[in-house]
Amino acid sequence: MAVATAVALLAALGGALWLAARRFVGPRAQRLHGSGDAGLMHGKTVLITGANSGLGRATAAELLRLGARVIMGCRDRARAEEAAGQLRRELSQAGESGPGPGPGPGPGGAGELVVKELDLASLRSVRAFCQEMLQEEPRLDVLINNAGIFQCPYMKTEDGFEMQFGVNHLGHFLLTNLLLGLLKNSAPSRIVVVSSKLYKYGEINFEDLNSEQSYNKSSCYSRSKLANILFTRELARRLEGTNVTVNVLHPGIVRTNLGRHIHVPLLAKPLFDLVSWAFFKTPLEGAQTSIYLASSPEVEGVSGRYFGDCKEEELLPKAMDDSVARKLWDISEVMVGILK
């Protein structure tokens, strides 16, 4: 009797933990586009930052399959070329590249992949990348600000900014601003910003944006992700009437390389791997909201909103503070040197 009670209690506890974890991670999004959508992105050029790994790679694969010309903006050209080669092989194995009946340049209607070098931790690199984009690309239909760095030790970018704020917010801020003309000329066009639910724990401390007085790696990540949302809302306001939309999302908790700076003790590693395998989304599942915002006709004309699992979600008041968003915009302009 006692054993049966203990087993029942353990089962109930296990079930409750499972449900709690699933609720925290979010539902596993179904693949948005089936084979009937092939060609949906034909004729569209999409730029994805950090497209050689994790969510960016999965987003690139899917948009490529849908016929887009996908530009992978990546820090490490060799790694990006390797990822691009793998993506092309996967597509051709799936019979979706090479000459075929689909509308794209690839055989099965798939689009094409282009690799360009972009280091968001260097304003010089962002400027050079944008110059190349403006010289070589006649259009840009979708910009996906996806690249990110998570909870690294205190480091500075080439220009002396705290790394997480510098890459996740400032690098993308300059990139977007320098590409706005091209996006406007290609309108209707879209900007998609990958943030995180962890924005909830962030504060914009204007007195110490570089975290020189104190550094907490989790708070700084959350701050950079809060900045992504404030940036999106302010940009949406500035883009009213241009037919360029901008939306922001959280992907859920996803099994990627993002945690490379987190030290998991050797003995705890198998348990961590098991938990992440059981509860975390796969990159393809996590990428569905980025793919949705980049491609779905459902969000045509929708701007300044926050999404999770392909649905609009509410934001905390701190992420909707327009005066903070405006001040952050003004200071970011000065920091990246684009103040006119």
Ligand SMILES: NC(=O)c1ccc[n+]([C@@H]2O[C@H](COP(=O)([O-])OP(=O)(O)OC[C@H]3O[C@@H](n4cnc5c(N)ncnc54)[C@H](O)[C@@H]3O)[C@@H](O)[C@H]2O)c1
């Ligand atoms: N994985 C998750 O659970 C999760 C949760 C919430 C939000 N996110 C966000 O999703 C986005 C993608 O992350 P991921 O999970 O795929 O991680 P990832 O580490 O697999 O991919 C991040 C990409 O960003 C690139 N990157 C980092 N620094 C860069 C720099 N200086 N210049 C150019 N590129 C740089 C990396 O090279 C990599 O390609 C990030 O913005 C992250 O904050 C991820």
